[in-house]
Amino acid sequence: xxxxxxxxxxxxxPLMQFLDEKLPLPRLVYNAVGAGYPVPRxxxxxxxxxxxxxFCLMVQILTGVVLAMHYAAETTVAFASIxxxxxxxxxxxxxxxxxxxxxxxxxxxxxIHIFRGLFYSSYKAPREMIWxxxxxxxxxxxxxxxxxxxxxxxxxxxxxxxxxTGLFSAIPLVGEPLQIWILGGYxxxxxxxxxxxSLHFLLPFVIAGCVILxxxxxxxxxxxxxxxxxxKQESDTIxxxxxxxxxxxxxxGIFLLIYFxxxxxxxxxxxxxxxxxxxxxLSTPAHIVPEWYFYPFYAILRAFTYDLTIPFxxxxxxxxxxxGVLAMFGSILLWFFLPWLDKxxxxxxxxxxxxxxxFWFGLIPCMAxxxxxxxxxxxxxxxxLSQIAxxxxxxxxxxxxxxxxxxxxxxxLPFSITEAVxxxxxxxxLGGATAQPAE
Amino acid sequence: MATTTDPSVEHAPKxxxxxxxRDFINLAAVGTAGVGGLAVLYPLISQMAPSKDVLAxxxxxxxxxxxxxGQSVKAIFRSQPVFVRNLxxxxxxxxxxxxxxxxxxxxxxxxxTLPGNENILVVMGVCTHxxxxxxxxxxxxxxxxxxxxxxxxHGSHYDTAARIRKGPAPTNLVVPDYEFxxxxxxxxx
Amino acid sequence: MIxxxxxxxxxxxxxxxxxxxxxxxxxTHFTEEVEKGPEYVFYIPPKSPEGGFAHDGAFGxxxxxxxxxxxxxxxxxxxxxxxxxxxxxxxxxxxxxxxxQVKAEAASWMVPGINPDTxxxxxxxxxxxxxxxxxxxxDIAAAAANNNAIPPDLSLITKARKKGPEYVYSLLAGYEIxxxxxxxxxxxxxxxxxxxxQTVAPLYFNPYFEYLxxxxxxxxxxxxxxxxxxxxxxxxxxxxADVAAFLTWAGExxxxxxKQTGWIVLGFVLFATILAWLAKKQLWSGLKSAKRKD
Numbered sequence: 001x002x003x004x005x006x007x008x009x010x011x012x013x014p015l016m017q018f019l020d021e022k023l024p025l026p027r028l029v030y031n032a033v034g035a036g037y038p039v040p041r042x043x044x045x046x047x048x049x050x051x052x053x054x055f056c057l058m059v060q061i062l063t064g065v066v067l068a069m070h071y072a073a074e075t076t077v078a079f080a081s082i083x084x085x086x087x088x089x090x091x092x093x094x095x096x097x098x099x100x101x102x103x104x105x106x107x108x109x110x111x112i113h114i115f116r117g118l119f120y121s122s123y124k125a126p127r128e129m130i131w132x133x134x135x136x137x138x139x140x141x142x143x144x145x146x147x148x149x150x151x152x153x154x155x156x157x158x159x160x161x162x163x164x165t166g167l168f169s170a171i172p173l174v175g176e177p178l179q180i181w182i183l184g185g186y187x188x189x190x191x192x193x194x195x196x197x198s199l200h201f202l203l204p205f206v207i208a209g210c211v212i213l214x215x216x217x218x219x220x221x222x223x224x225x226x227x228x229x230x231x232k233q234e235s236d237t238i239x240x241x242x243x244x245x246x247x248x249x250x251x252x253g254i255f256l257l258i259y260f261x262x263x264x265x266x267x268x269x270x271x272x273x274x275x276x277x278x279x280x281x282l283s284t285p286a287h288i289v290p291e292w293y294f295y296p297f298y299a300i301l302r303a304f305t306y307d308l309t310i311p312f313x314x315x316x317x318x319x320x321x322x323x324g325v326l327a328m329f330g331s332i333l334l335w336f337f338l339p340w341l342d343k344x345x346x347x348x349x350x351x352x353x354x355x356x357x358x359f360w361f362g363l364i365p366c367m368a369x370x371x372x373x374x375x376x377x378x379x380x381x382x383x384x385l386s387q388i389a390x391x392x393x394x395x396x397x398x399x400x401x402x403x404x405x406x407x408x409x410x411x412x413l414p415f416s417i418t419e420a421v422x423x424x425x426x427x428x429x430l431g432g433a434t435a436q437p438a439e
Numbered sequence: 440m441a442t443t444t445d446p447s448v449e450h451a452p453k454x455x456x457x458x459x460x461r462d463f464i465n466l467a468a469v470g471t472a473g474v475g476g477l478a479v480l481y482p483l484i485s486q487m488a489p490s491k492d493v494l495a496x497x498x499x500x501x502x503x504x505x506x507x508x509g510q511s512v513k514a515i516f517r518s519q520p521v522f523v524r525n526l527x528x529x530x531x532x533x534x535x536x537x538x539x540x541x542x543x544x545x546x547x548x549x550x551x552t553l554p555g556n557e558n559i560l561v562v563m564g565v566c567t568h569x570x571x572x573x574x575x576x577x578x579x580x581x582x583x584x585x586x587x588x589x590x591x592x593h594g595s596h597y598d599t600a601a602r603i604r605k606g607p608a609p610t611n612l613v614v615p616d617y618e619f620x621x622x623x624x625x626x627x628x
Numbered sequence: 629m630i631x632x633x634x635x636x637x638x639x640x641x642x643x644x645x646x647x648x649x650x651x652x653x654x655x656t657h658f659t660e661e662v663e664k665g666p667e668y669v670f671y672i673p674p675k676s677p678e679g680g681f682a683h684d685g686a687f688g689x690x691x692x693x694x695x696x697x698x699x700x701x702x703x704x705x706x707x708x709x710x711x712x713x714x715x716x717x718x719x720x721x722x723x724x725x726x727x728x729q730v731k732a733e734a735a736s737w738m739v740p741g742i743n744p745d746t747x748x749x750x751x752x753x754x755x756x757x758x759x760x761x762x763x764x765x766x767d768i769a770a771a772a773a774n775n776n777a778i779p780p781d782l783s784l785i786t787k788a789r790k791k792g793p794e795y796v797y798s799l800l801a802g803y804e805i806x807x808x809x810x811x812x813x814x815x816x817x818x819x820x821x822x823x824x825x826q827t828v829a830p831l832y833f834n835p836y837f838e839y840l841x842x843x844x845x846x847x848x849x850x851x852x853x854x855x856x857x858x859x860x861x862x863x864x865x866x867x868x869a870d871v872a873a874f875l876t877w878a879g880e881x882x883x884x885x886x887k888q889t890g891w892i893v894l895g896f897v898l899f900a901t902i903l904a905w906l907a908k909k910q911l912w913s914g915l916k917s918a919k920r921k922d
Contacts, residue, residue: 253901264890398638
């Protein structure tokens, strides 16, 4: 791919020339994240989060491999092996806290990354494939995080496994056999723990593979940018290295400051105290919730409290349990359709006055409510709030977005990124183009 | 498209200090990141070293009162076998009759036992060749050509003082640190 | 087509939640009054001991003398019913005992062993490498001896409760020995608001416990129950704070090391971040100044 003005990799050293001929790995890196990748010159700090997410994945794999050297996936010793890591393994406490809080940071970064994409419509042509792979990565992350949370075999681990696999039992006919198959038994036990460990080890590498596809797909059209106007000319871009490597380096520093504050000073803040109690299949904790990054989806799950019946007959059409499960999976799966739901030719929310209002005053408060309600007990007023927010969530993506993308009249776009940055672009007069979205 | 030089990548140095200062800051930033990366290696490497519980569990206490002359027992020390043998007078004589200088690993029986208890021979049951457990500690096992221990893996023969006499092993069976805590108990490690 | 489908699906989900679940839930919410039980009114959240704990805060350090006193309270009081399975005697070296003292201390406990001649289960003197023994051979024995309430293991108790160290302290020092009769908090009288509330044996009344009635008998009942060798006056709050500090250490022995490492790491990262910022600024200043339309 790439733009015609992208710099060519020219190895100087004979060794590098040899390597370039036999296995052009340095060339690959040079063109991917080096000087050979021209990037729009106007990226904001919201564009740092892709690199940060990649960093999180590496931290998780590294600390995870270390933890797997000391962990034992067997129900009678799993909990004790975690305590062995915390107390006896050299730097074990640090590795474990880094892994725990690394997961929190990973999701925080990913959520910002996703909402960056939603605001700037990064899912639109020509970047549909990047978005689709991204949704797959997010689903894989959720599965990985869930299975990882089961491994310490504390109370929340056990009951999380019970409740989440219970979601599958809502599926008509095959639900219960499916749940039993997933668990390898009638309740979470050794079989479940072992397969979750195996898959928790495997999936991050699948994610890494998807990340490579994600970046590959990104390099076909190149990065988007805050104006949503596509790159037209060389002056619109700067090389990734050194400009964005430096910017990402600074962003990484800020990220690490927050991450290490969590790891070293508030390591258990985002966890649940119940997971310091060994799993007890005979007693459920009073207040059972997933980790915070699942809260919005958990809130959607719990928003459906009544079976759908034919009015005045009492005939149940769909049980509330199944509705909740459908809505929860649907709330993520609908992201797959976004590129075709939002047909507005303008990408950036900065130039879409109506979309922008619905984004900031609709979607963001809606997500905030879902985050709060997902972690709150299943009682009023949280249930009612989460119902309103859930309704808005579906309306926003499935109804409002398609409608406003047809009705809204966008604000005038700059001719080019250069014009957006410098205030003028000499090529604009030459080309005589009016402000049209680049396709 | 790229007809003119890119106006965006002009690095007009501000004064003569410009380039030098920039290079210094870049070097310092990259260098610091490198130091940080190296520092991360330390815990990553040291986590594989023995953990605190492994290091703590490194002594073994053993009651040797029941070992008759000519008999030996196997115990566990640091997850490895230890042979404790009560030597008969004949075995002691046999060991002492050997010219120490002619041995591959020159040690006398006295070097390998504690004074006053020359009949108690404590050695690690780990062949110094490649770590197999030699035979000869249990009744009826092959004691090798020199009446001590015999490693079946690659045919190392040890004599009654557990010194290497024949075969590929480079050194005698290792005598661990131990002491008598009473007349009948030893503490290994 | 896909958009029409989406609009229908969206209206379906939104309609089902809003019209159906929401209206039913709202109807129930406004017509049925939920009565709040006494645990909502009279439960008191955990409190810090006076002056807090020495290990509190980002610069906190262990107070070794207090940890040793707390260990004494655990040994003489708590250990009768509660195990401490993830802590070994050798760990006591970390709270200021010498190797010899730890050996002697370990030997004063009897731990499960095996008779080397007969192979039968037996008891032997503890070694430094042994974990603290459980007072009961198994959970069934623990339940049988305690009216079916198994005393929890204490190794992680301060991590297994919200505000764990404060919780342990408040709970131990907070028993209302007189029971709920005439109990008053914030000007509210329990027996007037909830005449049906009772504390029936074998339960005990403790407002710092979530459900107000706790199965654990008050472990610290008189001042001076434990005689401290360092001369500290062993009042009930003092003993409670000491054992809470000890259990905090038992729950996370690496806590102080963690915070100290954290300062070094944060300092280094802050330095590196400032350098990265300078480098970035320097580099980008070479580009023509940016005017963003946002």
